[in-house]
Amino acid sequence: MEFTDVLGQSLAQWSPNAKYVAAADKNRVLVREPDSLKLVQAYICIDKVERIEWSPDSQFLLTQVARQGLLQIWSLRDSEWTCRIYEGLAGIAHARWGPAADLVLVAVDFQLYLSIWPLQEGASAVQIRFPKFSRRGFAFSRDRCWLAVLRRKDCKDRLGIYNSQESFSRLTDAALAGDASDLAWAPDDNTILVWERPASTPWCRMYSLAGECLAQVGDALPRSVAPSPSTQLLASLGLDGQLQLVSAVSRHILTSLAHNLAEATVQCEDGEVFLWEEYVELTDGVPVGKHRYKKIQDPGSFLEEKPVPEALDAEGIPRQGITVAAWSPDERFLATKHESFPSCRKWQALAVLMCQVWCGFGILGGWCYIPC
The missing domain is CATH 2.130.10.10 (YVTN repeat-like/Quinoprotein amine dehydrogenase)
Structure with missing residues (x-):
């Protein structure tokens, strides 16, 4: 190089x-x-x-x-x-x-x-x-005609829709039930998907341009929602480690996936699940050389789920379950991170992020470990 x-x-x-x-x-x-x-x-x-x-x-x-x-x-x-x-x-x-x-x-x-x-x-x-958030909670439709904004007024959430072609004149100002977390436009540009922070109510609702609630999607208790690039699929990141894939078009749950290494090794054939361990060559206790990786032969018995200490993130949500999800640009892969797998071994000082890659609609593609 x-x-x-x-x-x-x-x-x-x-x-x-x-x-x-x-x-x-x-x-x-x-x-x-x-x-x-x-x-x-x-x-x-x-x-x-x-x-x-x-x-x-x-x-x-x-x-x-x-x-x-x-x-x-x-x-x-x-x-x-x-x-x-x-x-x-x-x-x-x-x-x-x-x-x-x-x-x-x-x-x-x-x-x-x-x-x-x-x-x-x-x-x-x-x-x-009164936008509810400064970094999220607002999005343009794909045809750039409409702007949807989550607002917080008088301690209540509201959905505002504005016409970008007429100096952002307001079309809709509808009240929302619950504590909204973010929104996204459906592929048809006529429906807005709004999901809540973890609560006891359904986690995702679909609204029309007039502010009418059309449907409630999903039945899980998610930590957050990750829309795919086309917004045709929604990934619900569960507090219990479950991941649901929901179709934003048909409004049905396509599959439910468990973020569990033991189950993955049982469901997949030999050679489909890979686990790599990072190490550094030492001389007299001093690291020398570059970081290297070796393949673990029995990944199912190598990792045990460890409970993490009670902690809250910046939004006051417990750090448990699946906290991060990222879609590939072609929507064929979905990578997730589980908070109950903070590292590979207790003695390791270097924290390791666990990344599970889902392929297609629930077909497990593999496991990998990415050093922080």
């Missing part, structure tokens, strides 16, 4: 078209070509850059300067073009691009409002009051 020179930069991010890579160095943002690391553009911000994000078309770069409470947007084509977004005393909690490079969504501190800034000369921002 060949390596380039080390560059003292951070927050590196690839452009969506993979032609550029941007990284921050204090108050500078440098854009380079990935093959030769040739410098393409250099932008000077007014203070230290805390976050960067490419526009969907890879032509603009959003930089968040947290200390000053403002955003600076730069153009890759025109180095003289600049844009600044300042929310005043409200501050900026999080900023992100819209579905295209002509919109920037800014959530201010304490979820007071969500600003939608068109990047057009003379255009003014539109404010949506």
